[in-house]
Amino acid sequence: TLLSPKYKSKFNRLAKIHRSLTTSYERNLWIALPNLQRLQKRLGIPDAVAEDALRIYTQTVKKKLTMGRSIDTLLSASIFAALRVHGIPRTAEEITKIAQIPKKKVIKSYRLILMEVLPKLGMKVQHFSADRYVDKFNEELKLSMQSRNIAVKLIEKARDSGFNSAGKDPKGIAAASIYIASKICSENRTQKEISQLAKVTEVTLRMRVKDLQKYANIVD
Incomplete structure (x- = not known):
């Protein structure tokens, strides 16, 4: 079916914006941001945690650590890291269940973030007793x-x-x-x-x- 003029116009505007995002970094964030907002809403995490998760994720993209890792895997790992930075004891299983990502992949990406990203941002995770x-x-x-x-x-x-x-x-x-x-x-x-x-x-x-x-x- 053909798009109505209203939706066709909207689609064209979005396509134009997408074409203007010339770098893979910008395209990645264009896709990642709404996914992060969706995960934040479903997990019920505070804005401050989501903002730090975005900072962490952005740094992984800048450092070109995305090779072989999906956007949602890295987002989930970034959220898990941000929760630990803020001292909020949410389990990896809670996040991976909602994100529908294998826990093993998220933990592997989390460990990478722990070594390569958090020190660069001056962040430290809290270890829960x-x-x-x-x-x-x-x-x-x-x-x-x-x-x-x-x-x-x-x-x-x-x-x-x-x-x-x-x-x-x-x-x-x-x-x-x-x-x-x-x-x-x-x-x-x-x-x-x-x-x-x-x-x-x-x-x-x-x-x-x-x-x-x-x-x-x-x-x-």
Whole structure:
């Protein structure tokens, strides 16, 4: 079907603008910006984070790091990096699910950004301890503040008793503490429910539960 005069005029204007973007850098940003806005809206991230994600993404394009990487992969990695710069504990899985990009590709691009881009921009990511994830998961599971406080104290007690969390996913530790705390407070949540939310396996959750029970001296 033929375009109506109104839409034909609009299409021609857009085509003219697109032709005027002579460099691949400009064309890339022309495509990337609306995609970033779409991801920002769907992820519900603050404007300040989106602005830094754009700064990060723009730098990856300037440094010609786009070879073999899709726009949405780099955008997702840039958003993940910006969230960590701002200290907002969103998981890579949350981003990749909405962006519909394989997690492996986004993490690979994120590591590249970590080494090649953030130092250039004077940005540093914050590394999240399990405590930070406790607040996030507790809120999403609609558990009480009492349950949250017990979960945090469990982690603190385990650390004080010699529990070494190095090399262990903080999400798994947070999930385990919440599972135990929810049982103590009679706000029971299943292992399946918590592991799915935390994006860890039920096997990992059970292992971390055993760790916390051992070091925090809790009898099941």
